[in-house]
Amino acid sequence: MGKFWPMSSPFVTRLGPLVGAHPYHRPMPGSTTAAGAWFTLRRRTTIYPPEPAGRPGICAVCRGPARPGYARCYQCGQHDLLGRGLLADAVVPISYAVKGTAFAVSLWRYKSWRSPDPAARTALLTLLLTFLHDHGRCVWRHAGMPAPGRLAVVPTGCGRPGPHPLLAMAGPYLRLPRTGLAIRPGEQGRDPNPDRFIAERSGPGAVLLLDDSWVSGASAQSAAAALRRAGARHVAVVVLGRHVDPADRLSAPLAARLAPSGYDPDRCAVHTTVPDPSGS
16 A cells, blocks of 8 residues: 555554554654654645534534525435434544545545546545544544444445445554445435445444545435444444535535645544644
């Protein structure tokens, strides 16, 4: 995979086996400490930071555009149709994916069937692992759950065979047992549907559910519902990119004020990070 991953992470000792004792297999050139490695990773990452919760016109769930006077966007309101107690405890986008930007393009190029882009893959892996290192505790706290004991990935809507590219990319670096999710035959669609996916039964623990893109959120919340029905007590969704289309009338004001910026380890969609006493 990449050539610049640090050899260890204090994230493991404080939160359990989210990332293993050797989550990254090669030291970063020019860096002799884990703190220096994470610092370099952060400097290599550019995102469109999510708007804070509570800002007018921003959905409290997915950070997408919401109509004036509403706390949630229309799509997140529709997710209630899945049923009481089946939605994710938290949805945390790492960045906006503004249509037409390089970041948005990377979200489909990394998993292209014909020619997946290694640069996009490396950039997105860097972003995901850095975010979980810096802000995992923010996510678990916001979800009201302990550190997750299992990992799942929202399946592709087209029923692509084999492991999801996001799982294939990040799975080797996250020491969490996998909980399988698969599309139920005949249940493909774009609407919230608690029967769309089949989830492996894995006990009543907490699950980290990863998704690369959030458009309406129906797939992610349907996957969360399947995990809940299979016994999961808590589900936290971490999304690489929350889609924003500047051509959409409701999204245009949000898109207009978004600008790429360097990754900030003290800022995320749900919280400011807890200071790390080790400095890493």
